Amino acid sequence: MMATILLFLLLSAIFTAEAQQGESIVSLGSSLTPTTRFSWLSRSGLYAFGFYQQSNGYAIGVFLVGIPEKTVIWTANRDNPPTLADVTLNFTGDGRLILQSAQGKESTIVNPPGRATSASMLNSGNFVLYNSNKDIIWQSFNYPTNTILQGQCLLAGVRLVSSVSESDQSTGIFQLSMQKDGNLVQYPYIPELKVEHAYWASGTDGQGNNVSLCLDDDGHLYLLNSTGKYLSNLTQGGYPTNDIVRLMRIDADGIFRLYSHNLEKNGNWLVNWSSSDDKCNPKGLCGLNGFCTTVDREAECKCLPGFVRVHQDNWSSGCERSFTAESCQIKNGNMKYIMLEESNTVWEDSAFSIMQQILTKEDCEAACLEDCNCEAALYKDGGECRKQRLPLRFGRRVLTDSSVALIKVGKSTPIINNIVPMVRERKPQKGILIISISLAAFGLIMLVISGIAIYRNRVWNYKRLSNNSGNVGLSMDVSPRSFTYSDLEKMTDGFKEELGKGSFGTVYKGIISNAQQIVAVKRLEKPLTEGEREFQTEIKVIGRTHHKNLVRLLGCCHDGENRLLVYEYMSNGSLADILFKPEKQLCWNERIEIARNIAKGILYLHEECESQIIHCDIKPQNILMDEYRCPKISDFGLAKLLKPDQTNTKTAIRGTKGYFAPEWLRNQRVTTKADVYSFGIVLLELVCHRKSVDWDLPEEEAILEEWAYCCFEAHELSKLVTGEEVDQRQLDRMVMVGLWCILDEPSLRPSMKKVLLMLEGTVDIPIPPSPTSFLSTI
Structure with a gap:
């Protein structure tokens, strides 16, 4: 108990000391409205407390100012519906924060344990209330929602709960709990938790009841006990601190991540660490009767056989039967149900009956069909059959697991010997015929009316656009x-x-x-x-x-x-402007993500747009970077639409020296594989963080494609990224993809679709030959 008090006093002292440094004081009687003065800013101008827009209304909380995405840090009464624009947030004379509607209805935002006399939005992102002695009596840092900031700790017995989505801060379906036994654990957000429900844990249980999760300014995320002992370092820290904002958040997908944002570069948020790289790890992501499968490293939810989604736009709502459940009793020799299977899936086991002597999957199916209490069964090789009641939950596909989920679903029962007199049969048919003709006539009339309305609407729109031709504003909803x-x-x-x-x-x-x-x-x-x-x-x-x-x-x-x-307009210039300038360094993860996005753009040109396009000049100068450092391929002036009878180009050489494919020089047919070659060069430049040709380097390193293959052949790829810590398996994969792309023989190069699959790690990559080993055969 004494240790808890000491830790609390220490943290309070830190927050109080910070509060005294350049704070912005809010006095009693102050107020905010969503449409006029909507927030109280910190002295730095980086954080604000007040109204922010959510859905079709407003919520109240702490948020970052002027930074895109991940701006909401803390939310008051997060599950209350959004307020309307006619409300007022009052800091009352008795020291409470009250939300008051235009009709006079009040709701409490903050009701401190003592009488507050002032408030402040601190530069740390902590919103605090003071008493007359300038002591902090309430602070948002003690009641986190889904985020902690640099300088903040998640205390023992406190948890973070994910939001529904990035735009909806109400309570989501996952939690990160700083347990009183010293263990930091991730669970689904459900009423009755069990140990087996955890899907990530720090493994520090038994370390005492005063352990906290803390985040330092340099990105050091760690577990600390009341004596100041480090129990576990989730990250090592040591990252730059100037003009960097850091936060740790449990995201809506159930994974908690450490983010950083460079205020000077005005770039996007970078993920410095995450609790898992497998997006199907969080239990319950797909709701009841749904299971998660990984496609291109992204989570995709599916329903059990015989089930459909409850809500099309919300997977966490799960799946429901697509048929009406009937009595499972056998009547007249007809079975009302059949068994459908979903292989390689694992689920929470809540079996009411376990059969160990079942030999085959068919025996397990039969046992469930004969049992009216059995709605599903989990079968494992070796003869174990575990009967289940619905719903099933926490499902995911695991290709290495041989388990099979067997689901009981309804089937249509054939009508046997059902003889109906002809006279009685004709009457309903006649009625159906009359109704059908009436509906068809009504539909035809509505179709004509709709056509006239659409025609008039298009004519009116055309006239409106013509009349506004002098207006030079751009509409993003119409063609160029x-x-x-x-x-x-x-x-x-x-x-x-x-x-x-x-x-x-x-x-x-x-x-x-x-x-x-x-x-x-x-x-x-x-x-x-x-x-x-x-x-x-x-x-x-x-x-x-x-x-x-x-x-x-x-x-x-x-x-x-x-x-x-x-x-x-692309505010960050070209990839060349960032990649080849020392003052604009891209970290390893950024470069790999940029490579994947470039590949997606080229794949769209080659296979997914209306007509196949060969770009012919893929290079860093033609890849522009938006404000979030997302790459976008530019300059289609060289692009050539391929007609059905035109599969080659034999005009003058197109492209840029160092990036254009060898077939341009040999007057050979030029296909989409020319872009694959150029992409391979760009990929190697991204991996190695240098230009493809650099004569300032030693002669053996000057030409990147030759140097990369030499390092690959000698198993010394670390030489390509000297002085940088990278994922070795990822480095191997990226270099191998690049070497396959730059083979001299176009037919040996992979398609962009195959390239993307290899970059994502979803297909195996064979050992590439030397880029010029097939030159003699051409």
């Missing part, structure tokens, strides 16, 4: 729109700010004034005869191409000899 040259001159302030040079011209920064939207305007500068063809290609191809890893074409200009394209 046309601009006049004078429009683009105004948008770019006379083509004043140059962003860079693309394959066919210069790119300028522009602003849509009425929409306050930044865009990139590419001015094509090729001769008209060639530029016309390229311009038409870009418009036709990009206008029909939409993917999260492709730069989107927003508009175009075909004004006399002027050919210009308007693209979405």
